[in-house]
Amino acid sequence: MPGQKKTVSADSSNPLHTLVNLWPYMWPSGRPDLKMRVVWATFFLLISKAVLMLVPYFFKWATDALNGKVDMAGILPTFLLGAVMLVIAYNIARIIQGGLNQLRDALFASVGQYAVRQLAYRTFVHMHQLSLRFHLERKTGGLSRIIERGTKGIETIVRFTILNSVPTVIEFLLTAAIFWWGYGFSYLGVTAFTVWAYIWFTIRASDWRIGIRRAMNDSDTDANTKAIDSLLNFETVKYFGNEEMEARRFDQSMERYERSATQVWTSLGWLNFGQGVIFGLGTTVMLIMSALAVQRGEQTIGDFVFVNAMLLQLAAPLNFIGFVYREIRQGLTDIEQMFDLLEVEAEVKDTPDARELKINAGGVISFKDVHFAYDPERPILKGISFEVGAGKTVAVVGPSGAGKSTLSRLLYRFYDVQSGSIEIDGQDVRDLTQKSLRAAIGMVPQDTVLFNDTIAYNIRYGRPSASEEEVSAAAEVAQVGDFIRALPEGFQTKVGERGLKLSGGEKQRVAIARTILKAPPILILDEATSALDTTTEREIQTALDIVSKNRTTLVIAHRLSTVIGADEIIVLKNGQIAERGKHQALLARNGLYASMWNRQQEATEAEEYLKKVRESDDMGVITRLAPAT
Template sequence: MAGKTKTVSAESGKTLQTIVNLWPYMWPSERPDLKLRVVWATFFLVISKIVLLAVPYFFKWSTDALNGKIDTSGILPLFMAGAVTLVVSYNIARIAQAGLNQLRDALFASVGQYAVRQLAYKTFVHLHKLSLRFHLERRTGGLSRVIERGTKGIETIVRFTILNSVPTLLEFVLTAAIFWWGYGFSYLAVTAVTVIVYIWFTVRASDWRISIRRSMNDSDTEANTKAIDSLLNFETVKYFGNEDMEASRFDQSMARYEKSATQVWTSLGWLNFGQAVIFGVGTLVMMIMSAMAVQRGDQTIGDFVFINAMLIQLAIPLNFIGFVYREIRQGLTDIEQMFDLLEVDAEIEDAPDAKPLVVGHGAISFKDVYFAYDPARPILKGLSFDVPAGHTVAVVGPSGAGKSTISRLLYRFYDVQSGAITIDGQDVRGVTQRSLRSAIGMVPQDTVLFNDTIAYNIRYGRPGASENEVRHAAEIAQIDRFIQSLPEGYKSMVGERGLKLSGGEKQRVAIARTILKSPPILILDEATSALDTRTEQEIQTALDEVSKDRTTLVIAHRLSTVVNADKIIVLRDGGIAEQGTHSELLAQNGLYAQMWNRQREATEVEEQLKKVRETDELGVVVRGKPAGE
């Protein structure tokens, strides 16, 4: 992974720091309306806790009223001291408490979803800022799963941290105070011991489950990665008949997920059982104490019922605090990798004083450029050449000579290790990436399209272009007639990665969107490699027309496409072996001449084979002519 990472891990003792990092999402300073919603949601939650604690009192007073021993100590007015009135008040309090909780959730819903949206957006933007090196080393399926789990984890943490942790602690404190004030220190002591042991057990058991959860997440990511990778390479799988192998690889990952998921649910069962035992013992002790006090006459039946009701109510937040802790810890585990992504430094960043690129004529210059993807394997070794404004310069050479690397460096997907690349005298490292890339148009060798309409993919070159401009670009790229022949025309879907189109059709779409972009600088990276000879000639004519008055860098393997270039540069082993016009290079009888002769011989052989096939097909037709004709 490129760049430095600072892992925010649930196991590294940085849980508090992670909560601090999440605070801007829980308390969005840029949205006062949402902050007000948080305040009101918290207010109604606290009120609901107070109302909740009043419910057992109404139950106690109702029981004593029915038993003829009611004593509200002046807390209630006389008109509310009747048994029926107290029963009604008891149920009204329960309904009010439920209503306040729902009002809290409704108020906070937009806050939680806004937090999810903001973090997802921030992660998405950050991923686009990372270098090409990072994305080449990552797997798309695993990356999408990390983001999916991370956003869900954020929603869980934001909701539980703000709306449950502090109010639940408040409920513990109030419950303990009521027991102490109403029934003495012994009840407080039993409550405190029960809660402390319960929380200790919950924390220890939840920490144990974290490692199991992480293993399940890893297996889930691996299975999803294999599935997406296999589906993206659907045709390759079919070519080699490896459906069974792909299914087996996926099933192996799912088997590991199955094992981990089973352990997750089994461990949850043990956790819940342990919690039930601890709280059950605490409840047993307190109920025995209260029952004995009733027999002595120190408490009423209402007190016994009251203590039981308080314990039942205490069980809910106790169980919920365990749930909250588990969810927060699991949420931290889920977003751990997302925060890792956010902490990855972008390899290519704009300089603090970067200015927009000012393109006058569009002259390009490579000055003693050294570059290597891996220090042990240099690619470019002191490369120097110029592309004068408005001229077409072609770069050719054997595979691995560094041709495509030139376009990546010009686009600043990578930075050179030494030397400089300039456009109109401006070092590309000193201008903003956005302005640099907006000035360059690219027709790549491997065209990948969005799974959308043909019109969308062409308009991607200039999103604000009109329908007529899109059609005009398609006409220049020699693809308008094909599009018109489709049932849905420009609204036809191209499929995942453009798989519904042929290689030549995809490349012509790429040419059309570059034409629509109309940049001052063009890069044609094997722009006609997927086309047949006839179509290549048609497209080449269109490209020659588009290249007029534009600075054009052509990266080619097929030499017939660059014979009209103003200059041809022949690369070998990261340096310039030869340069000149097509005729000049042939006259030198060097590397370019050898490449030209080999390609010409291959073309002649291909044409002869084509004629043979046509002759054979004609012979079959003649020999198969019906008698009498």
């Protein structure tokens, strides 16, 4: 994607690379308590496997004791020589082994959850550090689903790597050693070949299923993106009566997900069947070998039972090998996009020697020969130079697409200029920390978006440490105090998703109160009233005049009536300054500004005329003349 870089690293879908990245979370520095949990979990793991190896022996000895063909004196304590006691010991060993496994899992649970929380936190922080361009090019619904699946995939990898992969390897090695020591190389050979064939088939089949799983994830992300986008634009859907169209679009994505998910489960069935065939053949061969040995008198019935019990016992870790490999591969598929997000570098970063912004001259803003383009083939700003004096107000106006809002984004350093510089009190913004720069600037945008929380929370967002009295005082200055007090829940009223429960004017007043609470030395008003009606605009403008008093203020405006009192007006056209000066001087020049002013005045007069006609239209003539729907 343009402007975004990825760090050079190994493929995130490489299991070894993933485990290396996850190791600091499984063995976290600064958390000796979690390290001790890992140590104890590993200890109980080893003990449980040792006990597990005794279980088939107790079964073998019990069988031989019942058959009267075993002499275990010197091997077992006297009280365990009876068949009944051996059966009891067999089940006690199973219970102990199961308990140790549960204790191991309980000890490791907090380690796994710590890894999930830390990686989720790292991803969340990283998302906020990425540049504006990245977020403008991505879809929120898709990102949320990627993060959701990624955190689950991380938990899968962390848990199954420690709790299943290591135990499986240990159990196989112990089983192979027992077969070799007690029954000879032929049993070891059949066991090793069966395990090799089982693992080979599992890996090949699982790799084949990864593509199916990836297609399912893509369909899931697409469906989630469409759902969130449609619900966020609920009113627009209603305006145009497109509920059925939205439902069809969502269902098309879910249909693709359904097909992919069906293939995932069908392929899993074939995988399990193939694993069963391989292990069944290996078991059959070894049991035949043992049965023949029993017939020759080389083994007892207990040996035959022992071989079967060991194979059944080996089946569990082998199933876990297949399960763990599938889960890790699927987990890698789930988190590879999340890792891609973590590897995206921010387009705008602090330099190693970045310093804090110091407002030592009142917050003078200087644009010096600024050139900028979102796309190299389409320049937006071409050599822009102007200054906003300390405590002064400079307005930037011009036709749509002239580059007005780009100025505010550059001042906030959402992007860096291609050439030229932007300075505050003589300090190039590229040499400053982004945090200190943005702390000094307040913004009242055209499209105010509020958090789905209370009015108090949204106002206090300007300064989270503010007291209730300060929040209330900011609301009064923003002329929204009376409105809030009239609400049943006052400042604790929920504003809804993106503030949709409030009108446009009410949202703007809350945004102004938020900026007042922040108390920045520099203020940006980016078309703060252009989306409001004329009456509400006048009321909001009064509040804005109060906020901008004695502050260095850059006004991005569409309606020229809101900037007639500015100390200077900059008129942009095609990314260049076409005119500049005060309101009256620009009108006298009879240029672009005067032309824009006259058109807006004519539109305002027409709007006022129609409003008066409607108010006096008692007979409903205008309504009847409106086009039929």
